[in-house]
Amino acid sequence: MTKKRSICLFILFTIILVISLVACFVNFTYPLTINSNYFTYSNFISNLRLGQDISNSLRITYRTQSPEDGNYNQLLNSTIDDLTQILQSAGYTDVTISTYGEDAIVMNVANLLSKENSDDIINLVGNPASISFSLTTNPDEAIITRQDIDTVEATDYYDTTVGEHLYYVSIKFKDSKKDYIAEQTKNGGNIYIFFGNEQFTTMDMGTTGIENGYIYINSDLFTSKQVATNYANRIKTGMLPLELTKLDSAIITPTYGVGANLFLLIAMCVLLLVGFVYLIVKYNHFGLLACFNLLFYVVFGLFFLQSIPLVNINFAGIVAMALAFIIAMETLNTIIKSAKAHYNNEAKLPVAFKLSYKENLFNVLMSNILFALVGLICLFMPVLSVKSFGWVMFVLSLLNMFTSLVLMRLFTKMYLGINSQDGKKLNFHKGGKNA
Amino acid sequence: MLKRDFSKSGVEYLSKNKIAIILLAAILLIGTILSIVVGMPTNFELAPHSEFSISINEEQRKNIQTYANSVKSILDSYEAKYDSYSIYDEGDNTKLVIRYLSPLSDSNQERVNNAVVEQLKVDASAVSGHVTVGKIARDMDYVYTIVAILLMVLIASIFAFARYNGASAMAIIIASLVSSWLYLSIFAILRLKIGMSIFALMIILNALIIYSSLMLFERMKNTNWLFNSNFDSAISDANKYNFKRNTFIAIALAVVGLVFILFVPSPLKLVSLNIIYLAVVMLFATLYVVPFVWSMCITHCKPRKAKPTKE
Known part of the structure; x- marks a missing residue:
């Protein structure tokens, strides 16, 4: 690579890096826009979904009603599982539900970005009364109760005649009831759906119909899969195995105190700074290059962590970030050390780096695949903190392979276009002590 | 070495x-x-525990550590194994929540409530009694x-x-x-x-x-x-x-x-x-x-x- 081309590429990458860092850390209103509410850019950091240990959460306390028959503990566990699943499919990944006293449960939902989030959750699961279907407006004359419903799903299909996706909610009834419902609704008419005594919606059976024990609800309001999923989730709240009564709800501050996320951000910045100082002091120009590469690693890492919907960052996730950063630093350290050893053995700089990358290819791949595997195993664990650790480890290990083997190699080539002779600028010395 | x-x-x-x-x-x-x-000694994440909460004001919040230590010493005197404290903001109220691992008997709980009211000079209604909580994990x-x-x-x-x-x-x-x-x-x-x-x-x-x-x-x-x-x-x-x-x-x-x-x-x-x-x-x-x-x-x-x- 020629010197001129190298300099041009460095300038280009620096511009990209500066723009990426702005995207990472700065919120701004798009220029030349009038309504700032709709045209505000929100940075990667604020888009990260945080766990309840470091962000505000909504706490709802419910009283459970013991069933006359059936195993209370078993039903309680199923209710907790169902509530968790409903909230997770609504996009709230950090949900903790624990038993409270003899007949109560406490649910904590973290990462409340706004007041609307808590209102949405309260609308969804705030008053989970039992669902029932009636042919009249009187809920006491219900022909279907929650025990008669098997599953509720939100699905979509591509309508070729209209040329667009249509979304609907399917309710499957248990075998014992499907013929009965078909019989009851064969002449059309309305079915009224109730939550407790409150009417939720009405379905015209003339247009809706029952097919193989399924009712398909289609509405113009279902403009996306998420809207249909929210509707299905609302119905699922009426099918919880135990009846729940809301005792109270409140927005509570993070478990680790107000400002925990700010403190952790400062801690991570200090860690980055310490790492950068170490690399620059030890390897001079190449230390700078490694820092340049690590900044790209940080930017890409934050981008992916905020883009993947299931990633939830709690304290374990932050520790995983710190660990991943150490591994990334260690990877670069190993590559530079190995190049230094070859240079000491009288190899020229380009040859030394070529040999070093070749030599360390397997090590870098193996170690990062190992950490990605560790992350993958953690993903299947039901514990939220372990899952958070797993996601961060998995994403950042895969990313480290790319940045250290592809990006760093490119930066090395660019640097060698500018300086391919003087090892002293990298703190390399011919015939010096081997690494 | x-x-x-x-x-x-x-x-x-x-x-x-x-x-x-x-x-x-x-x-x-x-x-x-x-x-x-x-x-193995386990914390409240892994063991059933009790919660004891007190509404506190802004002034008390500034000295939260001292305040928590006072509650801790009261709990210690009733042989409740103190575990941790956390502060919840609930709108205008701030709640100091103390978690401890040995659930107290009801009679002891009332004595603890009285001791808290007496020693910390808080309104009796600000102290809510203990409730046994399941494991968090x-x-x-x-x-x-x-x-x-x-x-x-x-x-x-x-x-x-x-x-x-x-x-x-x-x-x-x-x-x-x-x-x-x-x-x-x-x-x-x-x-x-x-x-x-x-x-x-x-x-x-x-x-x-x-x-x-x-x-x-x-x-x-x-x-x-x-x-x-x-x-x-x-x-x-x-x-x-x-x-x-x-x-x-x-x-x-x-x-x-x-x-x-x-x-x-x-x-x-x-x-x-x-x-x-x-x-x-x-x-x-x-x-x-x-x-x-x-x-x-x-x-x-x-x-x-x-x-x-x-x-």
Whole structure:
């Protein structure tokens, strides 16, 4: 690579890096826009979904009603599982539900970005009364109760005649009831759906119909899969195995105190700074290059962590970030050390780096695949903190392979276009002590 | 000061440092006995606990630590094992929530309430009585984490067996088991309560031990140790390389722990301290346990045939 081309590429990458860092850390209103509410850019950091240990959460306390028959503990566990699943499919990944006293449960939902989030959750699961279907407006004359419903799903299909996706909610009834419902609704008419005594919606059976024990609800309001999923989730709240009564709800501050996320951000910045100082002091120009590469690693890492919907960052996730950063630093350290050893053995700089990358290819791949595997195993664990650790480890290990083997190699080539002779600028010395 | 002589193999080194072996065995033994007889101390994440809450005002919030300590001393006098406190903001009210592990009887609870009202001069209605709360983590949560660790070790040892030899696989398994138990033993001996964060840190510990071991074996493979009958020189060379790498990782981890201790809020400081402890255990396991087990097992392994060298 020629010197001129190298300099041009460095300038280009620096511009990209500066723009990426702005995207990472700065919120701004798009220029030349009038309504700032709709045209505000929100940075990667604020888009990260945080766990309840470091962000505000909504706490709802419910009283459970013991069933006359059936195993209370078993039903309680199923209710907790169902509530968790409903909230997770609504996009709230950090949900903790624990038993409270003899007949109560406490649910904590973290990462409340706004007041609307808590209102949405309260609308969804705030008053989970039992669902029932009636042919009249009187809920006491219900022909279907929650025990008669098997599953509720939100699905979509591509309508070729209209040329667009249509979304609907399917309710499957248990075998014992499907013929009965078909019989009851064969002449059309309305079915009224109730939550407790409150009417939720009405379905015209003339247009809706029952097919193989399924009712398909289609509405113009279902403009996306998420809207249909929210509707299905609302119905699922009426099918919880135990009846729940809301005792109270409140927005509570993070478990680790107000400002925990700010403190952790400062801690991570200090860690980055310490790492950068170490690399620059030890390897001079190449230390700078490694820092340049690590900044790209940080930017890409934050981008992916905020883009993947299931990633939830709690304290374990932050520790995983710190660990991943150490591994990334260690990877670069190993590559530079190995190049230094070859240079000491009288190899020229380009040859030394070529040999070093070749030599360390397997090590870098193996170690990062190992950490990605560790992350993958953690993903299947039901514990939220372990899952958070797993996601961060998995994403950042895969990313480290790319940045250290592809990006760093490119930066090395660019640097060698500018300086391919003087090892002293990298703190390399011919015939010096081997690494 | 304990100095590592890299010209000696693990067996040779440890046989000359019997005190280190005896000390390690004693730690593991005491930890094992305590955890079996008395049980591992667990925090509110893993054990049913009670909650005791008091509404406090802004002024009291400024002196929250003193306030929490006063409640702690009251709880201590009723033999309730104090665990932690946290502050919840609920709109205009701020609640100080004290968690403790031994649920009090109802009569004692009333006395505690009266003592709090009397000593802290709060409105009687601001104190709400205790309620027994279930575990925050589910019964199987920590079991799943242990399964994750075992799975990780198993995959790594199979890989090590396939690529290197049985001694390498054995070294990974033993080092993981010993270091995990050593890590937990200290908690058993010092009666420090463990929560889910300790299990999460154990995943990191094992991942680092596996990583470091594989790097060590890869180095030995690259220096043709497999075709060399002089295992001692092979491991001493690899150990030099291992020492630099592991010290780097351990120091970096310790820096992470220190930085966290300096900047994170007080409930996280203990976890940050655990990260430094993790660095020490990791260094011990990778510098001593892995080479030691490998040196012991290698004599029972069949040497592999050398690959034809490329022209």
